[in-house]
Amino acid sequence: MTVSLEQARIIIAQTFKKGSELGLKPLSVVVLDAGGHVQAFEREDGAAPGRFAIAHGKAYGAVMLGMAGRAQMARAEAQAYFMSAVNGAFGGAVVPVPGGILLRDDQDAVIGAVGITGDTSDNDVLAGLAGIAAAGLKAEA
Amino acid sequence: MTVSLEQARIIIAQTFKKGSELGLKPLSVVVLDAGGHVQAFEREDGAAPGRFAIAHGKAYGAVMLGMAGRAQMARAEAQAYFMSAVNGAFGGAVVPVPGGILLRDDQDAVIGAVGITGDTSDNDVLAGLAGIAAAGLKAEA
Amino acid sequence: MTVSLEQARIIIAQTFKKGSELGLKPLSVVVLDAGGHVQAFEREDGAAPGRFAIAHGKAYGAVMLGMAGRAQMARAEAQAYFMSAVNGAFGGAVVPVPGGILLRDDQDAVIGAVGITGDTSDNDVLAGLAGIAAAGLKAEA
Amino acid sequence: MTVSLEQARIIIAQTFKKGSELGLKPLSVVVLDAGGHVQAFEREDGAAPGRFAIAHGKAYGAVMLGMAGRAQMARAEAQAYFMSAVNGAFGGAVVPVPGGILLRDDQDAVIGAVGITGDTSDNDVLAGLAGIAAAGLKAEA
Structure with missing residues (x-):
């Protein structure tokens, strides 16, 4: 199972x-699917090009x-060379910073991930x- | 001037x-902006991951x-090593194939481009x- | 849905x-999963290292x-610069040659792919x- | 001499x-052979795609x-720029972390390596x- 385009649209909006x-x-x-491939993306007017x-x-x-942004950041801070490798x-x-959020289904299987950027990492989250809540999916930030 | 997110949404829908x-x-x-950076993207359910x-x-x-897909393809067919370089x-x-369409404003300045894929290149166009017509923009395919 | 490790083992054996x-x-x-990620691989003794x-x-x-090896090869022969791009x-x-085979489920959704190499492309297929037949899956070569 | 496919299967299972x-x-x-080339790989269902x-x-x-994971990690912690280079x-x-294990034969020659990931690095080891013990080979972790 993977996130649908309709779910992705709700998440973004x-x-x-x-x-x-x-x-x-x-x-x-x-919004990426369970294989890490882009399902949908939007950039608000005024956001930087990159x-x-x-x-x-x-x-x-x-x-x-299979590790959300906060856990990646903790690992990067504890063991920088590992995340670099x-x-x-x-x-x-x-x-590897907050704003990378895993999407899980009812059986806790990863069905995709959401990446948010533009403000502070905590606000992005x-x-x-x-x-993600509006789309009725479970999130792991 | 560059394509707006609102215009991009109309184009995609x-x-x-x-x-x-x-x-x-x-x-x-x-939909890419005038600098070639992603403004918006959607992949319909059932499309291949890549x-x-x-x-x-x-x-x-x-x-x-500054060259639409058809012109790129013509160049690739006439001079494959050039497009390769x-x-x-x-x-x-x-x-470099059809389905890469330039977006122009009223003064004919390039304000972005649209890329479509999934069917034959001609149908994609x-x-x-x-x-693009629905968004009120000029297209060069 | 994606190919399982058990199915992958049967396919390889x-x-x-x-x-x-x-x-x-x-x-x-x-054997790759529906997202193009390696599920299982084996190389018989005596095969070249690469x-x-x-x-x-x-x-x-x-x-x-979403295109099997034979279709990729046909496209590469008709339009080499496209497959190169x-x-x-x-x-x-x-x-892009025969020996890349799509795996489909009962609803014809792609659930992965198999890549075989070592003999002629036709024998690989x-x-x-x-x-794939032994694993009870549908193949598109 | 290099690890055989039969040995690789035992190691993985x-x-x-x-x-x-x-x-x-x-x-x-x-399992990689003595030249660092993939001999066999399996990913259990439920493991992350990457x-x-x-x-x-x-x-x-x-x-x-010619340096197992623990030794690489020690070097990375002592001299991060070296492992980066x-x-x-x-x-x-x-x-460069634990979970990369050298395989040696009776004369202590390196005949391949095993890489394990999914749990903590120490549990992977x-x-x-x-x-590796089940395959009757010497290991250096």
């Missing part, structure tokens, strides 16, 4: 809505490692969790 | 609508070279042109 | 068995493009089809 | 068996440097050592 309510800077949100790669890197590391193994595409 | 009317296979559509890279490659070549210069990210 | 019956050279077989990359490239292109977009990992 | 007995998370195990790259990186560094030289493919 509701993440932006929450960001707007919280007065956050323009956000960018990617935001796709950051959003993607947060979500990609989460789904490929992991990134080498994944072509430099992993961004807040907005993303609201989006 | 109306491209899918046209694809559905024509009975095409599941499509994937990316479709982001193909859609992106069609649009990326268009905006980076261009791709070396752009990290292999260019896919048909669907994309409908999406 | 029965592909080798068929290769042995046909008197083929030592084979290498990879066979993982070839087997992987055949299966990877199949699952990422596709390969750029996928980091050079695609090997013959052996792989026997392995 | 018995590593999984030990992991199951210890209640570890789903494991992924690669586990091949991690397992491979642990074993690849071991065999290419080593990784540059090997295309980013080295993951425990399971891998059991697998």
Whole structure:
């Protein structure tokens, strides 16, 4: 099972809505499927041009490692050379900070990941969790 | 000036609508801004996982070279080593076939590009042109 | 839905068995999941050291493009620069020849791919089809 | 001399068996030959999609440097820039942590390496050592 386009749209729209309510800077949100492939992405007007790669890197590391952004950051802080090596193994595409959120189904299987970027990492997570909740999915930040 | 997220959403939604009317296979559509950076992307359920890279490659070549997909294909057929060398210069990210469509404003300035993939290249273009027309923008396929 | 490790083991073992019956050279077989990620791989003793990359490239292109090896080869022969560009977009990992076989479930959804290498491409396919049939899955070569 | 496919199968099967007995998370195990090339790999159902790259990186560094995972980690902790530079030289493919285990024959010659990932690095090693012992080979973790 993997996240659907309809679920991805809800996640993105509701993440932006929450960001707007919280007065956050323009956000960018990617939804990856269970294999780490892009299902949907949107970048709000005014966001920096490079935001796709950051959003993607947060979500990609989460789904490929089965480890959400906060856990990746903890590992990077405890053992920097390990996350650096992991990134080498994944072509430099992993961004190990909060804002990479795993999506799980009712059986706790990973069905994709969401990457949010634009404000502080903690605010990115807040907005993303609201989006995922609106889609009725379980999140691991 | 560059394409807005709102315009990108219309382009994507109306491209899918046209694809559905024509009975095409599941499509994937990316919209890049005037700098070649991803503004929005959606992949319909059932599309192959690698479709982001193909859609992106069609649009990326268009905006980076200021040359739409059909013109790139003509160049590739006349002078394959040239497009191959261009791709070396752009990290292999260019896919020089129809389905990479330039977006122009009223003064004919390039404000972004659309990449469509999933069916035949010609059908991809048909669907994309409908999406761009619905957003009120000028297209060069 | 994606191919299971148990199914992958059957596919590999029965592909080798068929290769042995046909008197083929030592084979290498990879099974990728629906996201293009390695589920299982075996290389028979005596096979050349680089066979993982070839087997992987055949299966990877199949699952990422939703297009089996024979169709990829036809496209490469008709439009070499297109498959070359596709390969750029996928980091050079695609090997577009027979021996990349799609795995489909009862609803015809792609649930993975098998890559076989070691003998002629046609013999690679013959052996792989026997392995896939033994696992009770539908194949598209 | 190099590890055989039959030995690789025993190593993988018995590593999984030990992991199951210890209640570890789903494991992924690669066996590389004396030249650092993939001989066999299996990923248990439920493991994250990116586990091949991690397992491979642990074993690849071991065999290419003739230095097991624990020794690589010690070096990375003492001299991070050195292991980072080593990784540059090997295309980013080295993951220098426990779980990369050298295989030696009776004369202590390196005949391959095993990479295990999925649980903690120390548990990965425990399971891998059991697998290698079952194959009657000497291990250096």
